Amino acid sequence: MERSQGEAKEPPNREGIAAIARCYQGFDPAMYLRYNYTPPRADFTRTDSIVPWKLACLHQAFTEGESHTLVDVGSGPTLYQVLSGCEVFGRVVLTDFLEANRRELQRWLAGEQGSFDWTPYLQHVCQLEGRRAFPLTFQLVLPIDVHQPCPLPPGSLPASGADCLVSSFCLESVSPDVASFTAALRRMGSLLRPGGHVLLIGALGESYYMAAPNVRIPVVPLDEAQVCSSLKVSGLSLLRLCVYTLPPDMRVGVDDVSGIFFVKARKP
Numbered sequence: 001m002e003r004s005q006g007e008a009k010e011p012p013n014r015e016g017i018a019a020i021a022r023c024y025q026g027f028d029p030a031m032y033l034r035y036n037y038t039p040p041r042a043d044f045t046r047t048d049s050i051v052p053w054k055l056a057c058l059h060q061a062f063t064e065g066e067s068h069t070l071v072d073v074g075s076g077p078t079l080y081q082v083l084s085g086c087e088v089f090g091r092v093v094l095t096d097f098l099e100a101n102r103r104e105l106q107r108w109l110a111g112e113q114g115s116f117d118w119t120p121y122l123q124h125v126c127q128l129e130g131r132r133a134f135p136l137t138f139q140l141v142l143p144i145d146v147h148q149p150c151p152l153p154p155g156s157l158p159a160s161g162a163d164c165l166v167s168s169f170c171l172e173s174v175s176p177d178v179a180s181f182t183a184a185l186r187r188m189g190s191l192l193r194p195g196g197h198v199l200l201i202g203a204l205g206e207s208y209y210m211a212a213p214n215v216r217i218p219v220v221p222l223d224e225a226q227v228c229s230s231l232k233v234s235g236l237s238l239l240r241l242c243v244y245t246l247p248p249d250m251r252v253g254v255d256d257v258s259g260i261f262f263v264k265a266r267k268p
């Protein structure tokens with residue numbers, strides 16, 4: 001029987017996964033935020049800037065109605081990806097592999113001075129949603145490893161699973177190959193209740209990104225067909241796929257990404 005391209009047909013690439021985990025020890029939250037979450041990539045005066053595109057996709061998907069628990073897989077030092085979910089979900093859980101990133105998020109939640117200024121993001125999402133204030137429902141920042149059979153600490157989620165998962169630029173940047181990406185996606189899907197939704201944002205055609213001035217993290221280059229195939233193999237039904245192509249001035253030398261995909265999928 002012929003297998004689809006995204007199927008995990010080989011044993012897990014433990015060495016590749018461990019090598020990427022070593023690269024992550026050099027991840028600098030402040031530099032990553034500067035590279036990706038300031039202009040031109042986060043220019044709220046432009047509709048063709050990366051961040052406004054992502055926020056519009058998330059706004060549309062989240063306002064289609066959900067319920068209680070939302071889990072963000074591999075939050076990094078960022079929280080833009082759950083902002084539109086805050087009104088819809090009673091409980092929003094942020095997660096990351098690195099202590100440095102979890103600490104960065106906790107600093108912002110605690111209102112510490114010097115933490116990244118998410119105000120323009122909050123204002124932009126308020127504008128998208130036609131409201132003035134934010135119910136910030138995220139409190140928990142948990143450790144996660146998508147390469148483990150149980151990615152989250154035991155008891156973190158209701159027994160039936162989360163109602164919705166969101167994940168941005170995580171799985172392809174922690175996986176040495178497409179098979180590992182697919183296996184991580186399947187494991188992520190195991191956190192979801194039947195009937196729940198996944199919102200996945202990721203890089204297209206990217207082979208590396210910089211996580212600090214001298215820290216180059218390898219990324220598995222994906223195309224749309226591979227993403228669709230991995231979803232199918234992971235037992236997730238594709239509902240929507242949108243693609244953004246980077247304008248030349250968004251190519252700022254911190255990665256070689258050519259596009260971004262946004263997927264909404266459902267666990268049957």
Ligand SMILES: C[S@@+](CC[C@H](N)C(=O)[O-])C[C@H]1O[C@@H](n2cnc3c(N)ncnc32)[C@H](O)[C@@H]1O
Nearest residue numbers: 074075076097098144145146168169170173174
């Ligand atoms: C490219 S960053 C994405 C951060 C953020 N979600 C965003 O949209 O910018 C990838 C994130 O994956 C996390 N990560 C690394 N290894 C991981 C693993 N095995 N399981 C889950 N997350 C991991 C890193 O710590 C990092 O925060």
